[in-house]
Amino acid sequence: xxxKSFGNMSCPIARSxxxxxxxxxxxxLRDALAGLTRFExxxxxLGIAPGMLTRRLDALVAAGLLERxxxxxxxxxxxYQLTDRGHDFRSVLVAMLAWGNRHFAPEGASVIIVDAxxxxxxxPILVDRLSRRPLVAPDYRLAPxxxxxxxxxxxxxxxxxxxxxxxxxxxxxxxxRAARVAGDSP
Amino acid sequence: xxxKSFGNMSCPIARSxxxxxxxxxxxxLRDALAGLTRFExxxxxLGIAPGMLTRRLDALVAAGLLERxxxxxxxxxxxYQLTDRGHDFRSVLVAMLAWGNRHFAPEGASVIIVDAxxxxxxxPILVDRLSRRPLVAPDYRLAPxxxxxxxxxxxxxxxxxxxxxxxxxxxxxxxxRAARVAGDSP
Numbered sequence: 001x002x003x004k005s006f007g008n009m010s011c012p013i014a015r016s017x018x019x020x021x022x023x024x025x026x027x028x029l030r031d032a033l034a035g036l037t038r039f040e041x042x043x044x045x046l047g048i049a050p051g052m053l054t055r056r057l058d059a060l061v062a063a064g065l066l067e068r069x070x071x072x073x074x075x076x077x078x079x080y081q082l083t084d085r086g087h088d089f090r091s092v093l094v095a096m097l098a099w100g101n102r103h104f105a106p107e108g109a110s111v112i113i114v115d116a117x118x119x120x121x122x123x124p125i126l127v128d129r130l131s132r133r134p135l136v137a138p139d140y141r142l143a144p145x146x147x148x149x150x151x152x153x154x155x156x157x158x159x160x161x162x163x164x165x166x167x168x169x170x171x172x173x174x175x176x177r178a179a180r181v182a183g184d185s186p
Numbered sequence: 187x188x189x190k191s192f193g194n195m196s197c198p199i200a201r202s203x204x205x206x207x208x209x210x211x212x213x214x215l216r217d218a219l220a221g222l223t224r225f226e227x228x229x230x231x232l233g234i235a236p237g238m239l240t241r242r243l244d245a246l247v248a249a250g251l252l253e254r255x256x257x258x259x260x261x262x263x264x265x266y267q268l269t270d271r272g273h274d275f276r277s278v279l280v281a282m283l284a285w286g287n288r289h290f291a292p293e294g295a296s297v298i299i300v301d302a303x304x305x306x307x308x309x310p311i312l313v314d315r316l317s318r319r320p321l322v323a324p325d326y327r328l329a330p331x332x333x334x335x336x337x338x339x340x341x342x343x344x345x346x347x348x349x350x351x352x353x354x355x356x357x358x359x360x361x362x363r364a365a366r367v368a369g370d371s372p
Contacts, residue, residue: 010296012286013216013279019290021209030199033350034341064289085289090350093199094312094321095281100198101331103250103271104205109331110196110338113351115314116327123315126280128308131301132318135280135310141302145287145295152296155220164219164276165299 010149019063020089024048024056026096029082029089032066037079065089098124137162196335205249206275210234210242212282215268215275218252223265251275284310323348 009015020026024046031045043053057080060066065086068078094113101109113122126135133139141162144153195201206212210232217231229239243266246252251272257265280299287295299308312321319325327348330339 011216012283012291012295012297014213014286015290016282016286017209017212021212023203023207026203026207027200030197030350035349088288089285091310091312092278092281092285093350095278096202097198099275099278100200100202102274104201105198105331105333108333109198110334111198111328111342112331113314113321113326114329115317116324116348119329122317122321122326124277124312124321125315126277126310127313127318128299128301129311130309132313135299135308138302140299140308142297143300143305145291145298147291147294148296156297162302163221164216164279 010147010152016092019065020060020092022056024052025060026093028053028056028060029065029086030093032080032082032086033090033093037081039078039080042080060086094124095126135165136167137165140165196333196338202278205251206246206278208242210238211246212279214239214242214246215251215272216279218266218268218272219276219279223267225264225266228266246272280310281312321351322353323351326351 020029027046028042031042036042036045039050039053039057042048042057043050046053048056057066057068061068061080064083066080067083069081071077071079097111097113101112113124114120115122127133128135128140142156142164144156148156206215213232214228217228222228222231225236225239225243228234228243229236232239234242243252243254247254247266250269252266253269254264255267257263283297283299287298299310300306301308313319314321314326328342328350330342334342
């Protein structure tokens, strides 16, 4: 089935999904960030059909997230290395890891982020690099950027500007659950 | 085509993708976070076929990310409201917004996060809530959680523990580009 392409849409979330908005693509990037580079390694890790893996790797190369490099001439064999852009997808995967631990680990977390020196579990939040304040309303809001279309200006008018950054009623409860599954004190 | 289900896999990224690893699902969540609740609103915003929208909304309700609420009895009409779990997906979308701006906005950003008081563009990074230090190696690493399987222990052995958190060679360059597209000084 033909999907609508979002490449021309100005929303940066839609543009990102245009490149990785697919189940396998994100798991391939996860494995690439874990150090896998070869076709057989991805295939074994994911249990993915070879034809599908070929298509997904090709798409990630075309989107500039992986680079193909020949590591053997006889027989011809390629490996796939993350570009800067692909490597930078790390932040999305870490946010997804934290969300998965908070909501889909009823038996406790399987993998957590810890302080390398003390072993204390970390609780990932998004902040501004400079101020280190959490990116939540009302301190922060969305705003049209320099290339915003009229449509984007309309979308971001009035009440909508802070919604994406508003903390939900349940965020605190989810955080407590996450601390428990990570093995913290309750 | 039948996809392999990752629900039983212990990786929290795979478990998250089990619920939202699909193009439309994430855009529906984006729109829900922007305040949309009704079928027609989602359909207009996304230009999505009604049958596909129904399936995606049903899946998001089944995964506990949206709640269906009847707002009109005659004619029968439902609206869709974010659950706590759905609202908490915000962090993933904000990370995706930042990544999209850094890499897929050659003409400049269309939407940015700004300090509500000063208007200064924010630069989103992931830190630990308590220490406010960036979640990058070597300060932080991955570790098996309390529910880690033997397979997860193996995956996280030795060299693999810090890879996901290692800053790429190009991260700094990408950040400079992002500052430019957001309208900062270069």
